[in-house]
Amino acid sequence: MKFYSTNNTDLRVGFKEAVFNSMPQDKGLYMPVSIPRLEDEFINNLDQYTLPEIAFHVAQNLLGDDIPANDLKAIIYDAINFYAPVVKLEQNVYVLELFHGPSLAFKDFGARFMSRVMSYFLEAGEKQLDVLVATSGDTGGAVALGFLGVPNTRVTILYPKGKVSQIQELQLTTNGQNIRALEIDGTFDDCQALVKQAFTDAELNGKFRLTSANSINIARLIPQTFYYFNAYAQLLKEGINKIIFAVPSGNFGNIGAGLLAWKMGLPVEQFIAATNVNDTVPEFLKTGIYQPKPSVATLSNAMDVGNPSNWVRIADMFKDDAGALKSLISGYRYTDEETLEAMDAVFKQYDYVVCPHTAIAWKALKAYQAKHLATDTAGVFLSTAHPCKFPDVFTQEIADKIEVPTQVAELEKKERQAVSLGKDFEGFKGYLLNNA
Numbered sequence: 001m002k003f004y005s006t007n008n009t010d011l012r013v014g015f016k017e018a019v020f021n022s023m024p025q026d027k028g029l030y031m032p033v034s035i036p037r038l039e040d041e042f043i044n045n046l047d048q049y050t051l052p053e054i055a056f057h058v059a060q061n062l063l064g065d066d067i068p069a070n071d072l073k074a075i076i077y078d079a080i081n082f083y084a085p086v087v088k089l090e091q092n093v094y095v096l097e098l099f100h101g102p103s104l105a106f107k108d109f110g111a112r113f114m115s116r117v118m119s120y121f122l123e124a125g126e127k128q129l130d131v132l133v134a135t136s137g138d139t140g141g142a143v144a145l146g147f148l149g150v151p152n153t154r155v156t157i158l159y160p161k162g163k164v165s166q167i168q169e170l171q172l173t174t175n176g177q178n179i180r181a182l183e184i185d186g187t188f189d190d191c192q193a194l195v196k197q198a199f200t201d202a203e204l205n206g207k208f209r210l211t212s213a214n215s216i217n218i219a220r221l222i223p224q225t226f227y228y229f230n231a232y233a234q235l236l237k238e239g240i241n242k243i244i245f246a247v248p249s250g251n252f253g254n255i256g257a258g259l260l261a262w263k264m265g266l267p268v269e270q271f272i273a274a275t276n277v278n279d280t281v282p283e284f285l286k287t288g289i290y291q292p293k294p295s296v297a298t299l300s301n302a303m304d305v306g307n308p309s310n311w312v313r314i315a316d317m318f319k320d321d322a323g324a325l326k327s328l329i330s331g332y333r334y335t336d337e338e339t340l341e342a343m344d345a346v347f348k349q350y351d352y353v354v355c356p357h358t359a360i361a362w363k364a365l366k367a368y369q370a371k372h373l374a375t376d377t378a379g380v381f382l383s384t385a386h387p388c389k390f391p392d393v394f395t396q397e398i399a400d401k402i403e404v405p406t407q408v409a410e411l412e413k414k415e416r417q418a419v420s421l422g423k424d425f426e427g428f429k430g431y432l433l434n435n436a
């Protein structure tokens with residue numbers, strides 16, 4: 001498959017180049033030149049396949065000429081080695097749990113697949129790949145655990161001191177091996193600025209093969225389509241073939257992957273874009289005006305994005321049919337107060353605990369269903385992270401009900417290792433050069 005830039009459809013690169021560059025020079029995003037439509041035979045019989053089987057079939061259709069079948073299969077079976085179950089909460093309401101990977105967030109799908117693809121493309125004898133990543137929490141954990149032990153790669157994570165949750169910090173700082181954590185005395189924006197400056201520094205680029213593990217990388221988007229197909233497969237087993245998905249959205253990569261799955265032929269009745277007060281997209285869907293704004297801090301902080309990067313991909317997929325976009329996606333936005341109410345309501349109604357991001361998707365789904373009653377249609381909201389990652393937002397009663405996965409208990413036994421740095425570039429650069 002060739003990939004073009006959303007800013008210049010004449011520009012064509014192979015998958016390898018798209019993965020290592022993350023972003024084309026013209027600052028567009030890479031998209032497949034053509035989106036293959038999967039056979040009806042496959043879609044109608046999805047319930048016959050496991051998640052890795054589905055993932056392999058979908059990936060092969062997109063990347064079949066870039067990675068030979070056996071190698072692609074090995075990458076998929078290694079990367080997608082955990083479940084994504086659909087759990088019924090009430091009639092027509094299901095939750096798709098995407099937090100069963102190593103970092104307990106859906107970003108594991110993207111990070112694990114991308115790390116293995118990058119490692120695969122690094123032919124023997126090539127320079128080690130140095131991944132620099134700034135994180136406000138979830139991305140860093142997924143990238144660290146995704147690249148942990150992957151040959152020929154090294155990851156340097158920058159996180160803002162005191163601004164990530166305890167479990168997130170453990171996920172960043174207890175890995176060792178090819179992962180190093182830098183605790184920056186500054187904000188997430190300071191961390192991001194350091195990484196950006198490193199990419200433009202001639203000396204660093206001469207010495208290291210630098211890459212970002214950015215969420216806009218096409219190798220993170222593709223594996224996120226897998227669980228949409230797999231959710232449909234699980235509902236088919238219950239005799240349900242009409243589905244709506246409600247997606248907690250920030251940078252719009254997750255819902256973008258859902259729309260890509262739809263373009264590949266997955267029959268989805270409706271997508272619901274659920275946001276916090278960073279509501280650029282719900283506003284656009286209401287008014288037709290796309291007006292990015294500065295981000296606002298909320299309880300669902302992984303969705304605090306005022307100018308979602310992946311929106312250009314969605315716009316690109318629907319550039320010939322803006323009407324289809326409007327009828328396929330509905331937008332909802334909620335305040336922190338409404339988020340807390342939703343977390344509480346989910347707990348009371350189902351004896352089930354959701355993280356703040358997930359709570360927003362549940363609330364949006366319920367609001368949509370209240371207006372569009374369809375007893376034959378299952379509503380599925382995506383649970384993007386395990387609630388134990390956000391211990392401070394819950395009441396004691398709910399916090400006590402959270403079952404902490406065993407891997408978290410293991411983390412607590414490990415030693416935290418982080419290097420503390422200021423937010424000045426010279427200090428960061430000196431660290432990189434002195435710790436080559």
Ligand SMILES: *Cc1c(COP(=O)(O)O)cnc(C)c1O
Pocket residue numbers: 105106107138139248249250251252253254255302303357358384385
């Ligand atoms: C990253 C993240 C999101 C937002 O996903 P996007 O793909 O950026 O829209 C939602 N919830 C959690 C828990 C996340 O980590």
